[in-house]
Amino acid sequence: MFDLKLFSSPRALKRDFLQSTDVAPQSMGPELRSDFERIRVQNADLLISGNFWWDFMRTYARHLTLIVSLRGVGSILILASVLASQRILDETNTLTASLWLLFFYGLIQLVHRVTNAYVAMLQNQILVCVRTFVTVRMNWKLLRMGSLSSAEFSTGNLKTLISSDIYRIAEFLGSLFRNGIPCLLGLIFLGPVIWFYMGIPGIVAVATAFAALPLALIFGRYVFHKEEIIKRQEDSLATIVGEWVTHVRLLRYLGWEKLLASKVAGHIRKLVIEVTKQHGVNLVNFGISVSWWLMPIIPLIYTADVMEDTSDLSTLFASIWMLNHITLYIRWLPGLFISYGAAAACILRLNRLFSHSDIEDELLPPCNQALQGAMPTKLHFNHVSFAYEEKEALTDLDLTLDLSRYTSLIGTVGSGKSTLLKLICAEVQPTAGKILVEFDNGVIADLRHHDVYAAVRRVFGYMPQEAYLSNATLAVNISLDEHHSDQEVMQAIHLAELAADITHWDSGIREEVGETGVNLSGGQKQRVNLARALYSGRPYLVLDDPLSAVDTNTESALMQSMLNQCGGFLLSSHRLTELKKTDRLLVLHDGKVIEDGSPTTLAEDPFSEFSKHLRAAEVSHVA
């Protein structure tokens, strides 16, 4: 904790600087690292145990006590130096005695500076800790929440939550340490001394020093309200700009850049108006408090005068000085309230995120049946419905899916195919009805039981309809792991028909795909996602429209890989030819299964939906 090297020469500092700006992770400190580890291990109760501040104080109790006690030492040193200087002012002393006292005063001052520097450093560590503390918790929460698509927690908002809200909180804490705690301690240590010296006038002066605070409290509330409005504007700004920089090609196709720029300008304007209001209040508040230190002196002199206090000038000035020390911090207290206002708005938002239910919260306790090593074989849908907020996507589904078979799913646009697939691999839970899982040892249990859910999540490889790519190498995108085996990745690449594409790339599977895969073509992105599902080696695959962006030739090769590489799959598709190779075909319409059977029989039946779909193509040839 005390590796600060505060007394090193500039040159040594520079050398140190050059070393530590390398990636060497040295200064994170054992506290932080253990916080990471601890949260990893017992994340659950840390998140649930609610109160942010309490949680934080408990975690960093050692740090905090140290800061507070060092601050206390600082206040005592101030007191000592004030007393020394008061003695100096006292005319009765001889010159040599005064100079000695001055020497002591100087020493005290030096010690005080050093304490201050250490405290500043400690405070910064705490600020770093708070960022870690919040970020780590947020990360865990997000992972445990699963996918959700509410406007409040859209990607843009989450990004501002991580990038700016956490700083607000840290800012507040910083201000608390810089001004709040010293002020409080100053009051505790110096206040009684002023009283002792000056009696009632001293008390009046201290009270005057604090008189500006109630106003600051009122202002702080206003700031808090405005902060929420400002946050909203900032969120929309972040969303627009985020969309802009990630979809610049689309914007240029559509010629919408000016449109978005004017939208951004509009939001900025609104933001500035709100901020102007907020800061207007802030400034009045700050202006008053910064000049407020002049005020306490007046009643001090005045009351002293009225009460015909006999105290000599040196006592008076010693008191003024001590007052100065208190007001020095008091003047920044309004800033503290204001930054609390801003931080509180951010914490409110964080707490809304933290209080969002986890996937696990919706799960039931383990079903107490022997599931060890058992494999799910069938899913029974029991009057299952699913609705996105108010929009019903699947209604009253009754259906049994044999996982070890090859099942395909077709249906009109928006008929609920993707939703059904998400239900199958337990990405989402039904809003009504239940899904029963049948295991190979004969156990049948509700998917919502903890252990059943875990067992189901282990067996599916899921390929979403929209490709997900992270800004990393191709190999990491396929394996989601830096420590992969190249050979297995290559195998997945071959199966996903990507081999031909990577021959053009200099670095092969180490090629960077760019953010959201910008360096790849549409079909390549899709196949990387397929390769990921194949790489996972999961027994069953859930594939959402894996063939939409590839040519017909590649399509049949991919179908062959999928049939060979897994013990069963569920696949939705709009490409019909290859579906005949599957065992079972479901036709969805408006959230209901309207047809179910073997594709070949359905194709032969001229009145079946499937054959109608097939014929749709034919009609267009003739036209």
Add this chain to the structure above:
Amino acid sequence: MALIRFIGTLKLLKKIIVPTSIVILCAAATPSYFLWFLGKTGDCALQSGCQVTHDLLGWQVILPLTTSSLLAIAVVAMFCRVAAWTMFELSGQWSTQEIQAQMMKSICKVRTSFFDENPSGRLINRLLGDYGMLRLDGVMSIGDTANSFADVICVGLLIMIAHPIAGLLILPVILLYVGLQTQLAPMMSHARELRAVKIGEALHRETDLIEGRTMFTLYNKVDNLLERIYKAFNNSLNIQLFYAKLMSWGMLWMGVISAIYAVVVYAFLIVGMHNQTVSVTVAAVVITAVFNLNNLFFGLSWDMSFLGETASHARRAFYIIDLPDETEQESHAPQIVDDAPMKPLKGNIRFENYSMSYREHLPRILTDLNLEIPMGLHVGIVGRTGAGKTSLMQALFRLVYHHGGDIKVGGRSIFGLDVSFLRSHFGVVPQDPYLFAGTIRFNLAGTMDLPDDHLRSALDRVGLKVGLDATVLEGGKDYSVGERQLLCLARLILNRKSYIFMDEPTSSLDRRTDEKIQQLLQTEMSDRTVITIAHRLESLFHYDLIMELSEGKLVRQGPPGEMIPLLQSVYGNIEESA
């Protein structure tokens, strides 16, 4: 440098700079005056009716030495302080909008691959983070520095008046401060730059978590993901801590300098008092002033370090503003000038020996491409995935690096035209049907000002049943992929462009919807030039011409009757009818 330029952009602030500086000076001077006045009061505390007379521009101002005058001065001090900050900060807030506008303008024009090279986290941080800091702290830090500076000067003057020797001693102190700053400032600014980079990287890694968390949880790779995030995060914290260390180091030494100064001044005072040359009141005033001066020096250096931060934010903002225009970087070929640059385009689209890559040094995707798309025809483009079909479209929009050859529309080279004018000729359905957060109306109409029933009828025609004011989340996450594609088609129908470019417009539509859309497009687009990229050959049956691309070259072309059987042998059979 960046700082000076930044101050130069603050237009509104410049207009009111004279009153602002006067108020700042007043705000700085009044507390010192207050102390001085207090000293005078102390001097004649026991006599009644003592007063201070000022001669202000010929006016006689007489202030009685009473507590109410003290109170009045304190109130004036507050008022001036509030006024100074308000003028400075709020006008700065408004002025900085200009910087944001310029950044956005520059982003509108920068080359497209710039966005591929820079992670979005970094760009967002520049466009919003740095701007936000400039808006909130930037102007404030300039104002604060000006304030602190004025404060230091006023208190310095006060000390000078009260005790000239103590006043002169400030000079070596200032020299020491400057010396310290020359050591510290470069390191601080370097550390700040590094910190910005590292924070950007950490945020960028968080993106993986936000966007890809379902993938990572499903495949049980959460630990791996977190490891990556924490590595980046750790780096950013590291530099943050080092920065803090630098600050503490600087603070310590500045504190030591000012403590030594105070002790020396006190020594002079004590000696003076013992020699009876310094009265107790003067000593008290000087001590209070020195005490304040120390804090003010501190404040000044604190503000200066914020000023340093502002400079680095400003530097990053100006980096964005100064980015070159996309046309300057899209080619090494000499600039072509069109004689009538704003005349609407009309005629065949011809690629002549055209070559491109996405960035200058990346391998070429289209090489010596020659093809002609006759006006008014419907042309289908097919090819294996990764053949360069989408690249062809990007080439036409001038989003890529141009290595050679030319693209002409109606005989005019597109490289001689204004870029946005060129782009306004084409209607597009992109391969990835992304919707912008907002409403359906916004996504449908965009820049067009159309009556609602137009919009509704377009939605009807593509068969989409949604309200115009229904909300859309980022990317259109709350609609199925097919619905998004239909919306893109509706948008295409609405804006009547002369050239239509569709990149697999029906890839996520079911057969029957697809078929309906094909018919709709045929009637809607009959008089326009249509270029469609397709993987499903059967959707190209009624087209006029089919072209096959492979490895960035045109392999063959012909009418569908001829081409489709040929292609069937290469790309596999089209669906047999039942």
